[in-house]
Amino acid sequence: MKSSQEGDAPTGRGDGRKRQEILAAATERFGRDGYEHTKWADIAGDVGVGPTALYHYFESKQHCLYEIMGDAIEEFRARFVEITTNERDPARALTAVMVNSFELTEQEVNRNRVLVSEQGRLSRPSAAQPEEDARQAARARTRDLEFAWASFLESAMRAGAIPKSDPRLLTLAILGLYTSIWHWYRPTGIVPLRHIGEYFSRLALAMVGASPDGLESERSAA
Amino acid sequence: MKSSQEGDAPTGRGDGRKRQEILAAATERFGRDGYEHTKWADIAGDVGVGPTALYHYFESKQHCLYEIMGDAIEEFRARFVEITTNERDPARALTAVMVNSFELTEQEVNRNRVLVSEQGRLSRPSAAQPEEDARQAARARTRDLEFAWASFLESAMRAGAIPKSDPRLLTLAILGLYTSIWHWYRPTGIVPLRHIGEYFSRLALAMVGASPDGLESERSAA
Secondary structure: OOOOOOOOOOOOOOOHHHHHHHHHHHHHHHHHHOOOOOOHHHHHHHOOOOHHHHOOOOOOHHHHHHHHHHHHHHHHHHHHHHHHHHOOOHHHHHHHHHHHHOOOOHHHHHHHHHHHHHHHHHHOOOOOHHHHHHHHHHHHHHHHHHHHHHHHHHHHHHOOOOOOOOHHHHHHHHHHHHHHHHHHOOOOOOOOHHHHHHHHHHHHHHHHOOOOOHHHHHHHHO | OOOOOOOOOOOOOOOHHHHHHHHHHHHHHHHHHOOOOOOHHHHHHHOOOOHHHHOOOOOOHHHHHHHHHHHHHHHHHHHHHHHHHHOOOHHHHHHHHHHHHOOOOHHHHHHHHHHHHHHHHHHOOOOOHHHHHHHHHHHHHHHHHHHHHHHHHHHHHHOOOOOOOOHHHHHHHHHHHHHHHHHHOOOOOOOOHHHHHHHHHHHHHHHHOOOOOHHHHHHHHO
């Protein structure tokens, strides 16, 4: 995870390591207990600092949430760009992205859950400045991710690798389908993530109109 | 919209007409300004009663939200059952359901937006009793909707109308794809709902493995 405010950031908010610790603790609390039910002071306790010291790093609980969301979205984009740059064949790249999207640590699953259950907050302006800046940044990263996907799909359409349609709507459909999983998926459930990933990857490829042939070999190579 | 508490309900909460007025006003506020940013007193003002009188109908803003969500989910289920009972051919029934899912009034679009942006709340227990009862009821209705879909898909698979796979995961995928639309769709956007409905119906049929052939004739007949 790379944050634009990592290290000694322009805003001067704390050092990178402690900041990452706070983000990790907050992600776990938000994912497990819900954002609203999480107390800022409990996060402070998790990382062994007083509640006041927390304000050295984040303006508020909301500020912290927006940073978590922005980082998660940026990481999705970076992974996507890396895979689609390394694999020039559109169908194989698409398959590789799908497989990669389900290779997640427990913390990443938790972060996805936070992202989807709180995504509605990104559409409502915040009255406080650092919060509003972080919200705008997360929204800009969402647009960047969508743009990367739509550009990729458009190239694949032009190359004849997938049927022509509206690349932007197709992007929203793929991201929407993927996002929906984290509303109901629980690590303790009876269906393993590997199986869900396989099933939903096939569905996404069917939506795109690409063959699912590469899915098996791609997964065993991963 | 049919609510189980319409008329003189067992809980004795108010008469049906005023209750529906409150639900409509709350849906509009929640959809436009967001649930958190809506004041209970403003809803009272919209329907011309004092804030105290509102408690004759609902225990709290949260109680009202859960009732709106429960009603919306129940209406989806009732529509689905009606269509799939009247049309015995699975592929044609599926197409009819898709077309119907996008024939929405402005208020229904608004309600869908409330449903998706607040759906995370349904997974967290409420401390107060009437709220918790309404939350449990909305969750039970969600399970009923999912069960109706999965049963239908399972029959269609057995009849050979669509390829065999996991009907429950396929249900979650279809509902997840549909739900995702209301996160980004705005009536003021450049893409008309009719076009979005057409596009996403095709994607859903592609996921299911059904032919999109019936989509045009079904839509012109609707």
